[in-house]
Structure formats: structure tokens, C-alpha cells
Amino acid sequence: KNEVEQSPQNLTAQEGEFITINCSYSVGISALHWLQQHPGGGIVSLFMLSSGKKKHGRLIATINIQEKHSSLHITASHPRDSAVYICAVRPGNQFYFGTGTSLTVIP
């Protein structure tokens, strides 16, 4: 049983497209994180959310606590956005991770 489910697992988009990645979770949480993992493995934390919406550049993250759902949006996608995007939730101090969404943006 996965506490965190992401969709889609794989996503291919044309440069410039608007992209949405979804994350649903089954546990009560104190925070949700969106992470980016580039080929080669390094992880970058994009957002930490406990409510509402956050925006950073072309990235937007939203969370609905009642529905236990979060979305990560990328506007005007670019090939450099190609990476694996991972949703992680914190019920307490430790994290539960989704399996990730592999995004490929084609020029």
C-alpha cells in the first residue's frame, strides 16, 4: 500500500506546453514537498506546502488538504524541465515519497 500516489508516471510534452503533475495521499500530513531529481540523481527541493498555493517562476504548486491532493504545474515548459518530479508528504517527521513522474520536454 502506497501512502503517496503520483500521476502520471511518465509524461512527454512539447516545449511550451502547460504541464500538470498530480499527487494524492492517504495520511494526515503536516507538510507536502515537491522535489526535482535530474538525471544523475541530485535532488532539489522545489516547494514545501501546508496549505494553499505557491509560485516560483514558471512553477506553481497547490494543495487541497481536505481532498488530500496536490498538483505541480509548469507553465511554458522547456527541455531543461526534463527531470523526475517527486511528491513527498510528512505525517510526522519522516517522509513518505511517491514513485515520481518522469517528465520529458521535447524541443
Add this chain to the structure above:
Amino acid sequence: GAVVSQHPSRVICKSGTSVKIECRSLDFQATTMFWYRQFPKQSLMLMATSNEGSKATYEQGVEKDKFLINHASLTLSTLTVTSAHPEDSSFYICSAVSGNTEAFFGQGTRLTVV
């Protein structure tokens, strides 16, 4: 914002040798740090919880004699993979908790055992 530094980012070692990975909280004191491992095509899985000044708590199935965790100070936890084998090749990442609120990730370490 708070930063967690993990070092090295990549390491290649020979089978049978030991490798140490460091996780440092740079601008806050981390009473608890967590170590995760990523298996191919799977999500990151918790290996152990590291509390400053006490023994680490290992998840079921994680060999504590193979994956030695030390949390000697409030800003540093280390994971040592002892007598590494090719099946230990993986991506390891730490996270650090500041108080009971904020949590931050290291960048991860890609270990390759040849």
C-alpha cells in the same frame, strides 16, 4: 532558507571497501535526521532515523551492522556503508528536521560499487 549539505554527491568504490556519507545542517540544529535509499523504479524508502546522541533506529530489513549511522552532533549525521557490494549501489539521501516543524533535504549521494 535552511540548507542541508550532503557529501559526496557521487562516489565510486571498490567492492569490500567502506564509504562514508555526510549530512550536515548548515544553519540550524537538527535533532533528528533521516536516511533514505532509492531503489530503481521505486520511491525513496526510509532506512533509519538518526537522533543526536543516541543510537539510530533502523527500519525492518535494514542491516544496522552494514549501514552504520552516527549522529554525534546537532549538525552532522554520517552513514557508513561497510564492506560495500555492488547491490549496495543506489541513491542515498538524508533529511533533517528543525524542531518539529521544518524539514529539509540533502542533495543526495549516488553510490556505485564496482
